[in-house]
Amino acid sequence: MKHIKIINKPNLKKSAQTGGCGECQASCQSACKTSCTVANQKCEK
């Protein structure tokens, strides 16, 4: 494409089918912890 560069492909909907196993770390977002944007959490799958 000339006018658009894809940085990230659609992946969220697929995860609705495959995800939800719950093995990943909890992700506190507050300032007092290893506060984290959830979207950066590692998926364990």
Added chain:
Amino acid sequence: MIHKFYLNSFYIITDINSGSVFSVDPCAYQIVDYIKTPMTEACPSDIIGALKDNYTVEEIKETYDELYSLYCNDSLFSEDSYELLAGRLGPGPIKSMCLNVAHDCNMSCGYCFASQGNFGQDRSLMSVETGIAAIDFLMKHSGKRRNLEVDFFGGEPLMNIEVVKKIVSYARSIEDANNKCFRFTITTNGLLLNDEIAGFINDEMSNVVLSIDGRKEVNDALRTRVDGRGSHDSILPKFQNLVSKRDDKEYYARGTYTKYNLDFSEDVLHLFHHGFDQISIEPAITDGTMDYSLTPSDLPRIFEEYEKLAKIIIDIKKRGEQINFFHFMLDLEQGPCVFKRLRGCSCGNEYVAVTPDGDVYPCHQFVGNDDWIMGNVIQGKLNSEIKEKFSKATVFDKECCNDCWAKFYCSGGCNANNYTYNGSILSPHHFSCEIEKKRLECAIMMKVALAE
């Protein structure tokens, strides 16, 4: 839903429901404002009419076609199909526990949410028996989950390090037989660190959070010892020593910014120049009444600082050096599934905090408020009503989150802040939302810049 923004000379469009991200030219950036769904194959004449003074008709049509092809493969203006999932989310096993092993602290930081370590309660240390009961409680409520996290927290956990060691050794002694894998983490202010403790932390803790605010004058203004002296010069070499022996294991040099250091990118650089490449500096969230409190009028300055920091980090990375700023780390491809994104921290459901008395709270930030006690590890009690309530606190149930472009990145913010400052776990704390959204824009922009 899409969200578009212009930052650091990049035109960026994110598609919220699909998770797609695009870097576009100005023409595409403008066209999306006029698009109505369902999109038609041919470019509507009103779009051409609206933009023909800026671009040629051919250019507009060509760009529209590209956007249309993305629409057709569900990458742009993708429909929301998640609300049904939210209804399927209920209470889950407990997999993470914050162990407040010391409700006491050898520092007296101005902004401490734990009221100088004791959470407004009596100063106390957790006993080995309570710690072991907490591990048993976690095992019992963890169902089939294999990976269990235990975070040693306080107050200052090193004030009770012998008990920490015994709890770790107990957990290690039972994990294999129960097919569990414990991951320990610890947060420390560093004053009591020595070689022996650093060695223990490096051996056993999969992550360690080292609290330091950055430049000496910034750190020492609020991170003071009980006698009022600053801590910077004592903790910095101890942290450097620990990190130098940590190999590839995770750690964070973690600081807090307040109104006193709105130029916090300098603090990130201070830490970077002292050998730390995993850095987190975060806003102190308060009720806005202290001298150091950040208030909404600081937001423009804070945004400017995040943009500056993002550019600094891009430069460092482009030089081939390693640096991670926690809030700019975003995994667009391999990030969590949408289930995880609907509920964020999972406090009170998959995550709980335990006090030295064995009381169970939804998380460390609820500790000290009796209304939120949800059980006790010694008595083996757990209140399933509170757990159920938290398990249902998804982005679809929170005021404003459902219409917010950041919902699948932010997952509804911090329930404790929502409760403390807005009276309900379901009412997002707007000041934090503004900061979160800015950090996300910076993080996405960095992906674009580094993909150049």
